[in-house]
Amino acid sequence: MSGSLKLLKLINVILEHVYKFLGLTNPIPEVINAFITAAISFAVISVFVMFLVWMERKVSAHMQSRIGPNRVGPFGLLQTLADAIKLTTKENMEPQKRDKIPYFIAPIIAFVATFMGVVVIPLDKGVTIQNLNIGVLYIIAITSFTVIGILTAGWSSNNKFSLIGGFRSAAQIISYEIPLVLSLVPVIMITGTLDLQKIVEYQAHAGYWFVGPQIIGFLVFLTASTAESNRAPFDIPEAESELTGGFHTEYSGIKFAMFFLGEYISIIIGSSVAVSVFLGGWIAPAFMNFLPVPGFFWFVIKVLLVIYLIMAFRWTFPRLRVDQLMDFGWKILIPIAILNIFLTGLWILWFSKGV
Amino acid sequence: MNCEDLKNKLEMDFKEQVHSLNITPQKEVILTARDENYLDICQSLFSKPEYDFKHLSCLTAVDYIKENKITVVCHLWSYSQKCQLTVKLETNREQPRVPTVEKIWKSANWFEREVFDLYGVIFEGHSDLRRIMMPDDYKKFPLRKDFADDGFIVKPN
Amino acid sequence: MTDLLLSQIDINSNSLTETDEYIVNLGPQHPATHGVLRLVVKLDGEVVKETMPVLGYLHRSIEKICENRTYPQCITYTDRVDYASAMSANLAYAMAAEKLLNIEIPPRAQWLRMIFVELQRIASHLLWLGAFAGDLGAFTPFLYGLRERERVLDLFEMTCGQRLTYNYIRIGGVMIDVLPEFVEKCRLFLDYFFKKVDEYEELLTYNPIFLERTKGVGFITPEEAINWGLAGPSLRGSGVSCDIRKQQPYLFYDQIDFKEEISYGGDCWSRYKVRMNEMRQCVSIIRQCLDHMGPGAVEAKLPPVLKGPNGQEAYSRIESSRGEMGVYLVGNGTPKPWKCKFRCASFNNLSVIDKLTRGWKVADIMAVLGSLDIIIPEVDR
Amino acid sequence: MKKIVTYFKDIIVGLVNLILGMSVTIKYFFKKTNTQQYPEEKLPLPDRSRSLIKLIYDQEKEEFNCVACMMCQKACPNNCIKLEGARMPDGKRKMINFKLDFSTCIFCGYCVEACGFDALTFIPEDYENSVYQRGSLLHDEHALKWVRPTVASNPPRELNQSTQVI
Amino acid sequence: MEQFVFWCIAIFIVLSAFFAMIMKNIFHCALLLAAALFGVAGIFVYLGAEFLALVQVLIYVGAITILIIFGIMLTHKMMDSKIIVMNKQVVMSAVITGVLGTLIILTIYSTAHWILPALKNSESGYLTHSITTASVTKNKKVVTDVYTLGPALINPKKGFAFAFELVSILLLSVLIGATVIARKDQEG
Amino acid sequence: MLFKYGYVLAFLVAGVFFILFAFLTNWIISPNGLLGQKFHENRSVDTYECGVDTIGTAWVRFNVSFYLYALLFVLFDVETVFLYPWAVSFRKLGLVGFSEMIVFIGILLVGLAYAWKKGVLKWE
DSSP: OOHHHHHHHHHHHHHHHHHHHHTOOTTHHHHHHHHHHHHHHHHHHHHHHHHHHHHHHHHHHHHTTOOOOOSSSGGGTTHHHHHHHHHHHSOOOOOTTSOHHHHHHHHHHHHHHHHHGGGGOEEETTEESSOOTTHHHHHHHHHTTHHHHHHHHHHHTTOHHHHHHHHHHHHHHHHHHHHHHHHHHHHHHHHOOOOHHHHHHHHHHHSSOTTTTTHHHHHHHHHHHHHHTTOTTSOGGGOHHHHTTGGGTTOOHHHHHHHHHHHHHHHHHHHHHHHHHHSOTTOOOGGGTTSOOOHHHHHHHHHHHHHHHHHHHHTTSOOOOHHHHHHIIIIIIHHHHHHHHHHHHHHHHHHSSOO | OOHHHHHHHHHHHHGGGEEEEEEOTTSOEEEEEOGGGHHHHHHHHHHOTTTOOOEEEEEEEEEETTTTEEEEEEEEEETTTTEEEEEEEEEESSSOEEEOOTTTOTTHHHHHHHHHHHHOOEEETOSOOOOSSSOTTOOOOTTSTTOOOTTOSOOOO | OHHHHHHTSOTTOOOSSOOOEEEEEEOSSOTTSTTTOEEEEEEETTEEEEEEEEOOTTOOOHHHHHHTSOHHHHHHHHHHHSGGGHHHHHHHHHHHHHHHHTOOOOHHHHHHHHHHHHHHHHHHHHHHHHHHHHHTTOOHHHHHHHHHHHHHHHHHHHHHSOSSOOOOEETTEESSOOOTTHHHHHHHHHHHHHHHHHHHHHHHTTOHHHHHHHTTTTOOOHHHHHHTTOOTHHHHTTTOOOOHHHHSOOTTTTTSOOOOOOOSOOSHHHHHHHHHHHHHHHHHHHHHHHHHOOOOOSBOOOOSSOOOOTTOEEEEEEEETTEEEEEEEEOOSSSSOSEEEEEOHHHHHHHTHHHHHTTSBHHHHHHHHHHHTOOHHHHHO | OHHHHHHHHHHHHHHHHHHHHHHHHHHHHTSOOOOOOTTTSOOOOOTTOOOEEEEEEETTTTEESOOOOOHHHHHOTTOOEEEEEEEOTTSOEEEEEEEEETTTOOOOOHHHHHOSSSOEEEETTOOOOOOSSGGGGEEEHHHHEEEOOOTTTSOOOOOOOOSTTO | OHHHHHHHHHHHHHHHHHHHHHOSSHHHHHHHHHHHHHHHHHHHHHTTOHHHHHHIIIIIIIIIHHHHHHHHHTSSOTTOTTOOSOOTTHHHHHHHHHHHHHHHHHHHHHHGGGTHHHHHHOOSSOHHHHHHHHHHHHHSOOOOOHHHHHHHHHOTTTSOHHHHHHHHHHHHHHHHHHHHHHHHHHHO | OHHHHHHHHHHHHHHHHHHHHHHHHHHHHSTTSSSSOOOOOGGGGSOOSTTSOOOSOSOOOOOTHHHHHHHHHHHHHHHHHHHHHHHHTHHHHHHHHHHHHHHHHHHHHHHHHHHHHHTTTSOO
16 A cells, blocks of 8 residues: 555544544535545645746746746745735736626636546545546546636637637637547557556556557647647647737736636646556656655656646747647647557557457 | 949930939939829839839938929839939929829838828829828828927937 | 728628628737737738738837938937847948948948948847747747847947947948957857857757748748838848849958858748848858958048038948848038938838738738848838 | 658658757756846946946046037937036136936947047946936936046046047 | 435526526527536436536537537627517427427326336435436346447447447538538638 | 545535635735725726727627537547447457447548548638
């Protein structure tokens, strides 16, 4: 049993005692548990996002031979916190001609949709917030919900830049959802499960990570998930040099912060899935197996590496044009993903006995 | 082609159609066209292969307030013949009207708009003669010599 | 303006699959319009139907100001005409004034002028590279470009004490001779810089995204390009040999060996490639200048007061970083020019934008604008 | 068939070029940065830097070098020097009032070049000229007063004294 | 607890569907429709058909709603406050929906005899469990899980292989139809 | 079963509440909120369009190309929905299942190729 699981068990026991002491009966403790988990996840993710924003700044700075933030806190670590405080205390500017209710709920949709995806990510052996046996599909379905938030934001701002940005975003997200889905199919064919935890366990048993046999799938998935989270070079919805801010042109202060948070959470989810499915999740690399660190540590390290890669994309490549983006999705990624499924199928049939 | 050759050639071709044709001390050939021949001269300078003035380098105007005239000045350049020519057309200051050369050189479009904006010269036949730098509702023509500066221009003493 | 624009939109179309055209202002406060350019763009969905540039947000009437300044004083204003390559603007004006006043310049001053103008061309192209890549969404080349540009500016500052508005090239020569250590520092910079150009090319030139964004975008044929008055690298990108340094050699450009960079694509990528190669040519030109430069005076003997001869005029053109820069001076016997006209490359290069972007996407406006290397004070003056 | 081959070839060539581009940025990620931390690390100004205009004060004679010849005022293209002189009882001309408006000064250096009496100079000392009120950019002779250090340590600037500026 | 969640979802669905019907702003209607569809996904989860629920979210919320919103963007005067929500067909449609609704309710009641006892006997507290067991006892075959769905679909002997392939033909025909429309549009 | 998705529901509800809480905080402490001064400048609530007045509304009929992509997306989404149950039991189904899926995808690919060739995938 892994270390983190032990810790969780311990917390659970303590909580059970507390509930018993208070005399609460099922299902109320479970409901409380769920909400506590959500609160903790929100806090942890917020801190992690702050770290990521700092990391992005540092990574971009060093790639451009700059230093990056270094004033607030050690190595500028608290810079993002300062920004968060700034965004929270900022005046909330809303355009007069907006469509009030959709304008208000758009950041909520965009955030919550990504936030819900956190539920099924396997953090360590046997540790998931709530393991669903169709986890992969769940993440894809839930994150596809983001597009409605962005579209609503773009439409309700009554701003042409926002509108174009929102529509681009919608077209982009729906186009890249298919390669995203298709790139995961080969792995599911091999493992025969949609459960992320089981996929990781399969890799642990098999002794190899799927990034080896499924390198095409990994690249397609990485590209598509970058596009799904509206990151450069697929950041045409907020293409700064054309649309000034895209769908969040008219959002300021805390509402903008929520879009920002949502975007980063979707990066985290995308790279977490990539890590779990292709890079062995919480499995330690073979040559570092002897180290007494929990799998959670390896999981975070891998996620950070993937995020670093995504950041390197952003600070290296120009932005695609909207029609080229569509072409890339439909004419290159989808055929390749389907080809990959086909090849994997043949491969499995060739090596499996009894067929 | 050096400037003497150019001058001789121009003299042969456009003898009757020009006011004056001379070489300045700065070795530039200046051709001052008559009003009615201006467009024809420009057209033939543009299209005849021995001139081949495909490039309208600059089009501007000069306000000679004492002589009560505004001169529209075109600087032409020929990429093939490698020579420069200045074509001038004079017009009066009160009702400055000159034909447009936009049909020949498209680059004249904005040059003429600029001259219209700053000098008030009206180019007849221009496709889009609006102010280009000044606000649309501006009434004056700033580069004219009698422009009252409204106190915006700081003149050194 | 608004009424005019609205009248162009057909509101009463009722067909089912037809879409509305709408008007978007790109600029004056826009991240990608290089200053305060305003483009009024008529769009159908993402497709550009018409691009209408609105100028004048940076109009300072420098030409009028120059009419009220003495000949040498005007040079300080040419710095402001094209702040990204102020040396070239200085040179253009100084050469026009020298032509008008019939002044001979000592050879060392000529070589120095060439060195500084070519250094300025490198600096300007670096700024352009950054802005262009930034317009396409790649921000990193911008900082790389600025990093190298700083070194050029250090050389400038070492020589004339300013980093942006130099007022270095004067009528009759240059302001001051370079410091003795300048030659060595300049050579060091050139060696350092020559390798960096390869790095930029590695980063961008054959990047598939960059190719997609620039190949074929903003195409213009050579004939049209000439007719629209395009100039400089933008015209050479269409395959026209138009470099004034070759066409009408000034300074000592006829004495050194350099290649006029031409690309035949006529699109954004060709214009990009021309400029990248030009940076390499600049390095070679400066090296040759440093070799040729001998000792001597850097300023001609001038009369105490410069008076333009009455009724005479001069039009002089140079190849500035952005293309042809011409200065037209008319003298009237006083120390002040009667007329001073700057023919700037950006003005004409911008006028073609409607033609280049019509039928393309919104994003292509930025690519085309970037590839034309527009600098707003040159347009508005 | 040929089309299919080009299709895959394009993808692979593109991928290679993308990786090539990434290699540049990732290379710089591990290199030393070029940033100078401005308020702490200040860039040294070169000797010829045109950053602050000063009126030279002669400590021995206890007066400014300026004799109010008005050359700088005439040379200034932006009209930012206001100068008043008066004839002293001993027959010498002397500057009694000197105003320099830095808000319109464009640091062209004409005034320094025009000065024939070694009265104006640029000093390569400071470039932090920003203020909170526009009025505080208007300097008079007391604010511009500058005593040249001993000649050995800081020789006079070798700007050529040209006459062409007017 | 389950009852409470069920009623919440049900009220949510009915309300959002109702407002989707009567709102004057078409965009708001589309959003409310998405909400209603999302609620239906909740009902599917409640019934234990998690795969179906996620498919509901993926296709209806993620795809169909986008399609509808894109469709809205092609309509004229979407923001007009004078849009008439009711028109002359209101009586006709009321009659038709009434008849259909009655039919559905009748059908439910006629088939409910195997649900209701199971509900009463349910001890585990999970409605879904009861239904699945009930349906197992009734039909001897249960298709709720994604892991059993694949064989059921594709297995050529027991499954619906032919229907499955037919679906692809259907999708193809839709695709070609869309293509034709698009081409017509481009030509015109 | 339901219990598992209870966590999802909890995350949904909690997420909404967190955001509302953040908005509330912002509303209380921001300059134009509860505690701040009610400063309101007319121009600052105008629609942003690069500093000039907007021309017309943003709610216009938009381009049809988006619609076609959405239509294609629905089709392929349906395909993927069929793909997943097949993929999980791929080993069970074996060659027969594989060939059936090849036919299924093949037919759709034919459609994609057709659409590609006819220029649906080309943005006008």
